[in-house]
Amino acid sequence: MTIKTQRGTIAASIAALLLLAGCASEPATPSAAPTQQAGDVVTITDAWVKAAPEGMTAGFGVLENPTGEDVTVVSVQTPAAKAGELHETVADDSGAKVMRQIDGGFTIPADGAFKLEPGGNHLMLMDLTAPLKAGQKVTFTLTFSDKSTMSFTAPVKDYSGANENYSGGEHMDMGDGGMDEGK
């Protein structure tokens, strides 16, 4: 259920062990060489994608950065969609929540995490290449500012939420490529 790169798993396990051993006051970071690439150390847990018959949908999870320096995700690709975007959700002038492509990518703080969740930041899948059905798996590749990449798979789940409007001009709901899905 936890999807990580192998090295990421080890890093997370070490971090968790340190915490369990009562060393929480120490930085829970393996001695990261300065030359370490983001794609080799960043992990994602609890990744999932909202099911959709066509159009757009979104992916979620928790990105973690065990290094002592910030890392930035600059793009996302997936074979499940013609285009992938990094989105944030913000309030528009009327106070309504809208989602839009984020400036500058997702920055995961040093020794910290970055949550992708319904109503917040998310991986946006534009123009699905095929219906995404519950229980399928979707492969993602994230590219970081240092040009390194990491790949992971996420299960597709039925989900009635994550219906924020898209501020790309016309208003559309995620999950069906159209207006209210009526679920």
Place this chain on the structure above:
Amino acid sequence: MKPVGIAAAQSGPGVATRRQLLFGGVAAGAGAALALGSERLGTHAAETQPALRGPPLHGGEIVPFHGEHQAGIGTDAQAHATVISLVLRPDTDRDALRRMMRLLTDDAARLTAGVPALADSEPELATNPANLTVTFGFGLEFVTRAGGAVPSWLAPLPAFSIDRLRPEFTGGDLMIQVAADDPLTVAHTVRMLLKDTRSFTGVAWVQQGFRYAHATVAPGTTMRNLFGQVDGSANPLPGTDEFDKIVWCDDGWLAGGTGMVVRRIEMNLDTWDELDREGREFAIGRTLDTGAPLTGKSEHDDPDFTAKGPLGFPVIDDIAHIRRARGEDPAQRIFRRGYNYDVPPSRAGEVSDAGLIFISFQADVATQYTPIQERLAKVDLLNVWTTPVGSAVFAIPPGCRKGGYVGETLLEV
């Protein structure tokens, strides 16, 4: 690309420090335990705060999900259970069954460990597993669509003369038994699982049952039904060779699994009330206080069916329930793990609608369970006050390892 400073990044809504994530709540703590593997399971979901006063809390107690057998069978029965039966949608094919069982297994593995399911919209309801178990069973249609070998006994039970079966409590293709010592945990788990079955199935029936609350009586105490009787005294003890032999299948995709019978037995409390205490004990063949056979002193004494009273009549009547239930054939043994139900009365003039969700596990339903029920249907004093109104049979697949899923022995071949 605009560089984003750490201060700005940390003020964003999606940003949490590692420590916040790991210490930010019970759920995160349990998540860390889960990531470490199963060695911490079986103990506690979360670091429990020492209670300043009041009884020790048991909300964090965990029954390990992964293993050779599914949990919720040999597990000491929890206080609350909901049994769900689902009907597969016409387009739910083998591939869809695989996708569904992966999702449901993931939900169950997380929730039983006190961790919210993926896409759990009420994660706070997931943090008190309270010995939660989730057990999956497959009906005939499921196994057929999966293309697996159908056990000879996986079919509706023969029609018994005493049956008054109602469709709303009968049959189904996929069974989910959710049990825990906390009803809120049961409700959330059921909700989460059913949301993930929606694309694949529709609900056939749902039955909710209860036993003694957690810590009311010692673990292992035989439950009492709403007739006041101890119910299940003849059960083999989980973990013994006897139990293993009675319950677990050892062949094919069902190796490590079992067969399950679910019967809804209406118990007529109003006519039972007309019976005096002696008559009640005569009907069952046991005393009401200790549950001892009328020929014995304590609950687990073997009944002496040859014993005669002063007038030469058998002490345990020829048609008393325990005599009829116990066959000559030692192969006819089952393991019972039922629950009481007590729902609002639906018929005019009645004050109760109560009974037993009879649940039994046995390796072979046809040779172990059916002969007992046939005998009871023919003659059993208890039939005067009880009526079966629901019936279903399921094959319970074995458990799975971490990373696997329940049903893989059927769906991955």
